[in-house]
Amino acid sequence: METVRLGILGMGTVASGLINIIEFNNSKITGTLNKELSVSKVLVKSLDKKRNVNLPQEVYTTDPYEVINDENSHIIVELIGGINPAFEYIKAALNNKKHVVTANKALIATHGEELEELAEKNQVKLMYEASVAGGIPIINTMTDNLCSNEITSIIGIINGTTNYILTQMTENGLEYEQAVKNAQALGFAEADPSSDVEGDDAAYKLTILSTIAFGQRINVKDVPKEGITKISKEDISYAKELGYNIKLLASASRDGNEIELRVHPAFVPENHPLSTVKNEYNAVYLKGNAVGELMLYGKGAGSLPTGSAVLGDVINIVKAVSAASSLSPKKENRYVVANKAYKQYYIRFEVIDKPGVLAHIANIFGKNDISLASVVQRQKNGDETAPLVFITHEAPRSKIDAALAEIKNYEKVTKIASIIMVENFK
Amino acid sequence: METVRLGILGMGTVASGLINIIEFNNSKITGTLNKELSVSKVLVKSLDKKRNVNLPQEVYTTDPYEVINDENSHIIVELIGGINPAFEYIKAALNNKKHVVTANKALIATHGEELEELAEKNQVKLMYEASVAGGIPIINTMTDNLCSNEITSIIGIINGTTNYILTQMTENGLEYEQAVKNAQALGFAEADPSSDVEGDDAAYKLTILSTIAFGQRINVKDVPKEGITKISKEDISYAKELGYNIKLLASASRDGNEIELRVHPAFVPENHPLSTVKNEYNAVYLKGNAVGELMLYGKGAGSLPTGSAVLGDVINIVKAVSAASSLSPKKENRYVVANKAYKQYYIRFEVIDKPGVLAHIANIFGKNDISLASVVQRQKNGDETAPLVFITHEAPRSKIDAALAEIKNYEKVTKIASIIMVENFK
Numbered sequence: 053m054e055t056v057r058l059g060i061l062g063m064g065t066v067a068s069g070l071i072n073i074i075e076f077n078n079s080k081i082t083g084t085l086n087k088e089l090s091v092s093k094v095l096v097k098s099l100d101k102k103r104n105v106n107l108p109q110e111v112y113t114t115d116p117y118e119v120i121n122d123e124n125s126h127i128i129v130e131l132i133g134g135i136n137p138a139f140e141y142i143k144a145a146l147n148n149k150k151h152v153v154t155a156n157k158a159l160i161a162t163h164g165e166e167l168e169e170l171a172e173k174n175q176v177k178l179m180y181e182a183s184v185a186g187g188i189p190i191i192n193t194m195t196d197n198l199c200s201n202e203i204t205s206i207i208g209i210i211n212g213t214t215n216y217i218l219t220q221m222t223e224n225g226l227e228y229e230q231a232v233k234n235a236q237a238l239g240f241a242e243a244d245p246s247s248d249v250e251g252d253d254a255a256y257k258l259t260i261l262s263t264i265a266f267g268q269r270i271n272v273k274d275v276p277k278e279g280i281t282k283i284s285k286e287d288i289s290y291a292k293e294l295g296y297n298i299k300l301l302a303s304a305s306r307d308g309n310e311i312e313l314r315v316h317p318a319f320v321p322e323n324h325p326l327s328t329v330k331n332e333y334n335a336v337y338l339k340g341n342a343v344g345e346l347m348l349y350g351k352g353a354g355s356l357p358t359g360s361a362v363l364g365d366v367i368n369i370v371k372a373v374s375a376a377s378s379l380s381p382k383k384e385n386r387y388v389v390a391n392k393a394y395k396q397y398y399i400r401f402e403v404i405d406k407p408g409v410l411a412h413i414a415n416i417f418g419k420n421d422i423s424l425a426s427v428v429q430r431q432k433n434g435d436e437t438a439p440l441v442f443i444t445h446e447a448p449r450s451k452i453d454a455a456l457a458e459i460k461n462y463e464k465v466t467k468i469a470s471i472i473m474v475e476n477f478k
Numbered sequence: 479m480e481t482v483r484l485g486i487l488g489m490g491t492v493a494s495g496l497i498n499i500i501e502f503n504n505s506k507i508t509g510t511l512n513k514e515l516s517v518s519k520v521l522v523k524s525l526d527k528k529r530n531v532n533l534p535q536e537v538y539t540t541d542p543y544e545v546i547n548d549e550n551s552h553i554i555v556e557l558i559g560g561i562n563p564a565f566e567y568i569k570a571a572l573n574n575k576k577h578v579v580t581a582n583k584a585l586i587a588t589h590g591e592e593l594e595e596l597a598e599k600n601q602v603k604l605m606y607e608a609s610v611a612g613g614i615p616i617i618n619t620m621t622d623n624l625c626s627n628e629i630t631s632i633i634g635i636i637n638g639t640t641n642y643i644l645t646q647m648t649e650n651g652l653e654y655e656q657a658v659k660n661a662q663a664l665g666f667a668e669a670d671p672s673s674d675v676e677g678d679d680a681a682y683k684l685t686i687l688s689t690i691a692f693g694q695r696i697n698v699k700d701v702p703k704e705g706i707t708k709i710s711k712e713d714i715s716y717a718k719e720l721g722y723n724i725k726l727l728a729s730a731s732r733d734g735n736e737i738e739l740r741v742h743p744a745f746v747p748e749n750h751p752l753s754t755v756k757n758e759y760n761a762v763y764l765k766g767n768a769v770g771e772l773m774l775y776g777k778g779a780g781s782l783p784t785g786s787a788v789l790g791d792v793i794n795i796v797k798a799v800s801a802a803s804s805l806s807p808k809k810e811n812r813y814v815v816a817n818k819a820y821k822q823y824y825i826r827f828e829v830i831d832k833p834g835v836l837a838h839i840a841n842i843f844g845k846n847d848i849s850l851a852s853v854v855q856r857q858k859n860g861d862e863t864a865p866l867v868f869i870t871h872e873a874p875r876s877k878i879d880a881a882l883a884e885i886k887n888y889e890k891v892t893k894i895a896s897i898i899m900v901e902n903f904k
Contacts (some may be wrong), residue, residue, distance in 0.1 A: 073768045077626050083693065084625045165809065181623070187769035189623035196622070196797075197607070197615035197790035199510045200503050207901065267509065269809045276817060287826060287896050290867050294824075294852060301901060310816040319824050319869075319900040325775055328751045333771075337903075342499045342786035343613040343776065345759075349751055350772040360768035364623035371622075372798065383591065383695045390736040391702060398720075398745050400713060426720060441716050443745075470713050474745040475633065475727060477763075 053082065056370050057092040059125035059150075061116060061141055062132040063103065066155055066182065067094070069359025070129065071105040081363075085370055093119040095132075120144045127366055130154040139163055146170045146178065151373075153365040155182035155358060161259040161272050177372065179365035184257040185210050185334045187357030188350040189364060194264050194338075201340030203265035205305035210257045212332035212352040213248035214280050214300040216240045218317075219330045221288050222297060228283060240332055251277040251315040254302040261336070262304035262313055270304075270313065278316040291319055297327045325349075393449035396425060396474035398441070401459070402467040405431075405438040409464045413440070416462070420455040422447045437466050443474060479508065482796050483518040485551035485576075487542060487567055488558040489529065492581055492608065493520070495785025496555065497531040507789075511796055519545040521558075546570045553792055556580040565589055572596045572604065577799075579791040581608035581784060587685040587698050603798065605791035610683040611636050611760040613783030614776040615790060620690050620764075627766030629691035631731035636683045638758040638778040639674035640706050640726040642666045644743075645756045647714050648723060654709060666758055676705040677741040680728040684741060687762070688730035692737055696730075704742040717745055723753045751775075819875035822851060822900035824867070825882070828893040831857075831864040835890045839866070842888070846881040848873045863892050869900060 060067050074081065074089050081089055096112045113119060120128060120141055128145040130152060132138045138159050145152050146167065154160065160167070160180045171178035181191045185208070194203065209215050213235060220231040232249070235241035247253050255275040263270045280300050291298050296319035304313045320327050325347050329335040334352025339345055351357035403409045410429060417424060428441040444452065452471070459465055486493050500507065500515050507515055522538045539545060546554060546567055554571040556578060558564045564585050571578050572593065580586065586593070586606045597604035607617045611634070620629065635641050639661060646657040658675070661667035673679050681701040689696045706726050717724050722745035730739045746753050751773050755761040760778025765771055777783035829835045836855060843850060854867040870878065878897070885891055 073626055077628055080628055081626050187772065189619055192623055193615055196794055197618055199793055200499055200507050200789040201786055202503055202506055266813060267809055268811055268813055274815045287898060290854060294869060306813060309813050311813045312816050312818065317898055319898055324903060325751065325754045328754050342782045344783050346613065346776040348774055351770045356768045357770050360627055363626040367625055368622055383693055385694055387692060387694055387732060387735050387737045389700045390738050400716065428716065443720060472713060472743055472745055477750060
């Protein structure tokens with residue numbers, strides 16, 4: 053089987069995520085591509101450091117040009133971050149006719165135009181899905197699936213640090229400073245959080261998204277920025293009282309021949325999907341003139357989600373440059389179809405309203421190894437019966453049915469009115 | 479400029495959406511592809527019918543094989559629906575070495591395997607993004623961006639009719655029968671709604687999604703189905719009381735070598751993103767072993783959203799089969815960057831707690847053409863001041879600032895504590 057080799061610049065959390073996914077999802081990847089993926093060279097700061105990835109020592113080098121000029125590498129993945137020296141490295145790779153995948157938002161937002169022209173000149177691909185919103189495939193969704201749409205607005209929660217801080221302030225009534233400390237303790241905020249809390253990180257990402265959405269090069273300087281440092285407990289409680297959540301939004305909209313861009317805290321109605329985006333999660337909500345409203349929600353950072361986005365770009369490049377792209381991956385029967393329905397259940401009975409009925413039914417559930425999460429008992433229905441509602445803990449449907457068969461024979465139960473599964477997303 | 483010609487089978491709502499998008503987004507599409515898209519032939523039932531699309535009369539035909547065998551057509555788009563005769567038509571098109579795009583969930587769920595093998599044998603593409611969840615690009619997201627992930631679970635709200643009915647029952651306390659009548663009146667439910675309310679439509683879609691997710695051909699008969707016809711007002715009110723919404727879920731999950739599939743009503747925790755999916759909207763929530771949680775939300779049906787998905791497949795085919803795919807679309811300066819910030823605003827003052835203060839401030843807003851949406855007045859802060867909170871109606875930020883400059887000079891205002899934009903998603 054043909055092998056596609058990656059040269060990786062940088063060995064941080066995203067790089068280790070990428071390398072680990074290539075290893076543990078190898079069969080899925082090769083099954084899709086009919087090609088092997090392997091890592092030929094990795095730029096590191098030090099050769100001695102112990103690493104949590106499974107690569108032979110000889111792939112590591114401290115010389116970037118050993119990666120960039122490696123004749124065995126087809127695709128260079130830049131994961132150093134920052135503008136210099138990443139900018140020089142990517143230009144060199146493109147000029148070497150290597151495809152480039154990067155997660156570098158600052159670089160793409162600042163020099164994306166020059167790099168895209170260079171890729172075009174060299175007839176290679178430059179992809180940067182991971183530069184915005186981690187694992188959420190918002191860039192490829194706009195460039196591929198929505199490329200027949202004129203995008204009229206994009207509103208994103210695309211900075212996990214600030215969203216975590218605001219969520220903690222909202223749910224635990226914390227003041228800003230305390231929420232920042234907690235975020236730092238949990239690794240959701242840097243020791244110096246300014247690029248997140250002042251909105252710079254979100255502004256870079258919005259610059260990339262709006263350049264794609266509007267087909268016009270946007271300058272990060274065109275994005276007015278307001279961070280979350282002035283948001284107080286009071287404002288958050290007034291927001292709640294008035295039916296809103298405060299979120300840091302990165303928004304871009306078009307009206308006629310004008311576009312407006314902005315990173316700023318905003319009141320978001322509590323019934324809007326963006327209001328359910330909590331803690332470190334990200335989401336991008338957009339409107340296209342054909343698709344209408346669309347929202348993508350997921351993990352905006354982290355080793356595996358961001359590695360997944362990088363690998364998605366790598367695979368899209370391999371598909372685009374190989375005839376194999378027209379083959380659909382083989383379907384093999386790897387799994388058997390089961391029907392255990394091991395879940396929580398909501399069960400509503402109608403019972404004769406007499407003492408001991410609840411205890412008797414609860415007892416039958418217990419005998420069948422079904423424990424109960426909640427019970428609601430109501431007054432009479434008007435006749436001598438009353439509704440009795442249970443939510444069970446997780447149990448296989450077979451045991452639920454066994455218990456219900458027994459309960460059915462209990463003369464105080466006039467009706468098993470409903471059984472509905474509870475989806476707890478475990 | 480080279481032209482890509484489409485032959486379209488069927489002239490219903492999705493076809494007219496597709497044709498209209500090609501017309502009104504023509505510059506965006508050609509800018510992306512460096513190719514023209516045009517419609518060469520359309521299969522219709524009657525040649526005389528008046529249509530809401532702008533095509534020359536000679537493209538219409540009542541003979542399917544005039545479309546399928548048209549030498550000018552590169553891609554055949556099947557939008558008849560149902561298994562026969564669509565199955566025969568698509569087989570004929572693939573055997574003619576034409577790429578095929580279809581929105582036909584019943585056909586793909588039932589005969590997808592045979593059709594994919596036929597496409598592979600003829601080295602052409604078969605794409606069906608529009609067959610599941612309308613404008614939501616869930617299929618391409620799984621096959622492209624997530625194809626390095628092992629998908630462990632998919633939970634979808636993929637039938638708009640039932641979601642509309644359940645939302646109406648929840649929000650307006652309607653009984654099932656009344657909600658169905660309303661849905662029918664608004665065109666969200668068919669005269670005979672059984673294929674939606676019994677779960678058949680969702681089962682077809684889940685079959686397609688899980689076949690892709692698990693890389694294993696799933697048979698629609700393997701999907702246990704339970705519809706929403708037995709859901710009562712009582713169950714919905716108990717669900718609310720216990721912190722849940724009832725949704726019709728299409729779920730597929732993998733545990734070791736077992737997979738479970740199911741279409742069924744379920745309790746969904748009210749703080750989960752799927753709980754905010756209301757009325758005719760769809761969403762698919764999935765977990766991948768690299769990307770983690772991901773949710774896509776949008777319009778699951780309709781002329782333009784579904785037409786957008788069909789066109790996305792068409793464009794992906796054109797990109798995949800042409801070198802032009804490696805070129806990034808030209809960026810031209812079509813728009814000027816403005817900064818009107820014409821929005822609603824939340825403004826919190828601290829004021830001396832005396833009669834007439836609220837009226838005086840409200841009056842200054844009025845003089846600046848700013849009308850007020852809500853006001854919250856609170857008791858004293860402990861000193862002689864009190865918080866005073868306004869949410870304005872929409873106004874340009876410049877007018878807000880002008881009003882605030884005046885209000886600042888009002889001696890009863892001790893502080894303008896905060897100004898935060900309200901995002902109302904208009």
